[in-house]
Amino acid sequence: MSSLKPTNIDELSVATIRCLAADVVAKANSGHPGMPMGMAPISQVLFSKLFRTSGAGKTPWINRDRFVLSNGHGCALQYIIAHLLGYELSMEDLKEFRQLDSKTPGHPEAGHDTPMVECTTGPLGQGISNAVGLAIAQANAAATFNKEGLELFNNFTYCFLGDGCLMEGISSEACSLAGHLKLGNLICVYDDNHISIDGDTACSFTEDVEQRYLAYDWHVLHVNDGDRDLAGMAKALEEAKKVTDKPTIIRLKTTIGYGSKIQGGAGTHGAPLKADDIEQLKEKFGFDPSKKFHIPQEVYDFWHQIQERGAGYQKEWDQMFEQYKSKYPAEHAELSRRMAGKLPNGWEKALPTYSPSDSAVATRKLSETLLSKVSAAVPELLGGSADLTGSNLTRWSDATDFQHPSSQLGNYSGRYIRYGVREHAMGAIMNGLHAYGLHIPTSGTFLNFVSYAVGAVRLSALSNFRAIWVATHDSIGLGEDGPTHQPIETAMALRAIPNLNFMRPADGNEVSAMYKVAIESAKTPSVIALSRQNLPQLEGSTIEKAEKGGYVLKEVENADVTLVATGSEVAIARDAAAELEKKGIKARLVSMPCFRVFDIQPMEYRRSVLPSGQPIISLEAYTTLGWHKYSHVQHGINRFGASAPAPQVYEKLQIAPKPFAEKAEKVIAYYKKEKIPLVSPIELTAAFE
Incomplete structure (x- = not known):
């Protein structure tokens, strides 16, 4: 030639x-x-x-x-x-x-x-x-x-x-x-x-x-x-x-x-x-x-x-694949399954579950536990991190690095990629990994640095490519690194991208639920935002409930208010409900780990989670932008964060049970005084669906 x-x-x-x-x-x-x-x-x-x-x-x-x-x-x-x-x-x-x-x-x-x-x-x-x-x-x-x-x-x-x-x-x-x-x-x-x-x-x-x-x-x-x-x-x-x-x-x-x-x-x-x-x-x-x-x-x-x-x-390859089947039936079956885009039967049994008596754990750590279990059940997972492996906790315990064999650091059969400090390339490389047709790529960085890669994330969504971002250090809860690292607007920017799951689990069961949704979403990328700080295992959370994107964590008859939150703020909303209860105010509690997944549930279900009749107040340690779709009043952060230990930052920015409960009291009193009929924001969506 x-x-x-x-x-x-x-x-x-x-x-x-x-x-x-x-x-x-x-x-x-x-x-x-x-x-x-x-x-x-x-x-x-x-x-x-x-x-x-x-x-x-x-x-x-x-x-x-x-x-x-x-x-x-x-x-x-x-x-x-x-x-x-x-x-x-x-x-x-x-x-x-x-x-x-x-x-x-x-x-x-x-x-x-x-x-x-x-x-x-x-x-x-x-x-x-x-x-x-x-x-x-x-x-x-x-x-x-x-x-x-x-x-x-x-x-x-x-x-x-x-x-x-x-x-x-x-x-x-x-x-x-x-x-x-x-x-x-x-x-x-x-x-x-x-x-x-x-x-x-x-x-x-x-x-x-x-x-x-x-x-x-x-x-x-x-x-x-x-x-x-x-x-x-x-x-x-x-x-x-x-x-x-x-x-x-x-x-x-x-x-x-x-x-x-x-x-x-x-x-x-x-x-x-x-x-x-x-x-x-x-x-x-x-x-x-x-x-x-x-x-x-x-x-x-x-x-x-x-x-x-x-x-x-193609014909020659098909004939070779038949020979392969006779000599290596297990590998043939595995490869055939992956080429067909099917997940292993029963893989979800590897998802860990938790009860309220279990210890409080950071959701990034819960993610590491999950990946260690699921990586064996779903061998097409191909993980990685942008130089933050020890912080993102994305590498499962028995993982081998993907490296050229001459490096003596791993081999090409390895399933963990050391991307280095290259977030944007990492996102685009994940799109290529998906496009080949045999892998489910995952990767890790801090949530705020997913912003570096939004060009690639957007193309994942446009392409219907399943790429899973493990985005840790998801809020002001990361503390001392300060506003350069603390995401305020990132979540809403990602939620605005069509066909993208932005997920913010509140405990272990919600972590399992969000991974289940992400792995099963063959045509949708996901960003799973995870905490640095420990979070309690919540009463009322289950994988089955959380995989609907939003659910009632605590139901109360004749409630005066519904409190809805995500991630680390769900526990804060729970404690605020307890403060209100001391004053005879009844509060329902809703967890909303993923807007998009909630939005595709039947309207009847969404009405049951966020009903009309009482004020709905949202809590999230991010900008309040976008929450009007689900709540009448929002409590959040419409400024950049601060560099200090996490508890001090939360206190300074009023993301705590007491100020949230006080705000809820004022909202309830206002609507009662003005005698304003409260229609759930969900109903506005229903009117045009």
Whole structure:
């Protein structure tokens, strides 16, 4: 393959991709034609010579090569390739690029019925970080399931990325880790076209990328003519595949918008080409300028042969998997279960339960106990932490670290990843781990530092990816580290993300319930916020109740008020109810560990938890924003915290039984005096459901 010489069909195919990209973007009157035109040659080489696809129309093959377009603004290229390969992406779909409800949105979206899209990319740097996750997942699968003579997992992850991806800090985090882990199954192509939206990158990005990646301990190659040197590109990709102990980056010098009258300039980056430019482009490449969306039949035939080759790879693998079944039935059954996306039967029996007589324990410690039990019952859990293992308590007792064997610190079959201080990359890598299809990723950091990673968390939710964040030190209860570490607004910012479970358990049973929900939520990510300080085991809490997201912890007939709280404040609300009882005031107590899970319960159930008739007052050591959906009056913190021992901070900020009880008294008196009929906020939701 190193002696590859360009053929007529290669040249014709590259020209077809370039012209089609111009047509696709022009019809949408929106998009980025320059990158697809510039990277058409490397796409031709990669997919025609090296890439192992799945058969068209079949369930994606687990050992297929993976492709991630980190510079996702150029997704017209990805859609064109999927169409040429014969996947279920029609010419009409290409014509609907960037239109409402089409299969060809403006950036690649996983779970959008678009074939060949492994991960949702667009925010730059996310895709290369997803690719690192895919490579980790493959390495772990190979080390776990491969047997001598039966190499089930040997696929590569290929990633295209651009200058913008390299400028974003997340790529530095992810690529540094990839080099440390020696991920030889990861091959990246850097589109070095020297153009970003601001124009020539000389204005902002002049670093030596090759030296940077050599410092990361990557294998570094370059091809100086990415416009025409197909043989050089093939040689570079071949060499990359031979290096098994380092990831590879190929610096590919391309001309953005190659063939356009304005090639090489920022004008081709983010806007359609003008009609006369597209006409001369087609003439230049030997096409009829009057024909739009034209693909010569010989190009179709060539690409369909590539797909047939992929179907052959898939058939060979299926046959090998049958041999594997006869020799290793237990491993075959385990792998089949994981590929089917099913959890082990009875895994939930490993969830610990607690009673009020059990000791008060920090929920982060309860989480550690749970992970130690559940990790054996759910072997697809792949954990980790951003350098805070001893604080997050995310590593179970018998865990082996995921490390390259040469490090003597672990091996690739290990299930605990030392992410280092790289929260944002950790989130994006978890998305890649999920996308591979065999793992449930978990990771740990302080809750406030999930804010560093919100870009990746948001993409987890958008992609319907199950990624579980173990977010400890969840409130002012962390004490002395002060307001830089104490989350006030973080919870509500995360609750505002659609399809994300933000969970704040109050005791051991609620910790088990929240993990149960998170593990069973196959299409929803979760952030489980956990306390540093000890919390009591509550009377009335159970896994069954708590997994509904909100429930009555203490019911009282003819109550004067309902107190609703989350996490460490539930015990404070309980003690406030006791203070009120001394004065003859009856208070119901509700725990609300997860808004979203509560919101999807039947309306009748939600009414029973937060009924009309008496005031509902919420308590949480966060901003009060958002609580109006569940309570008439809110008690919280609408300022930053303070640096001091936790009890002093709670006292200063009035998050304590006595001030909360006093506020409840005033609220009850006010509504009685004004004779205002109290309708539960839940009823307002009911009126519009």
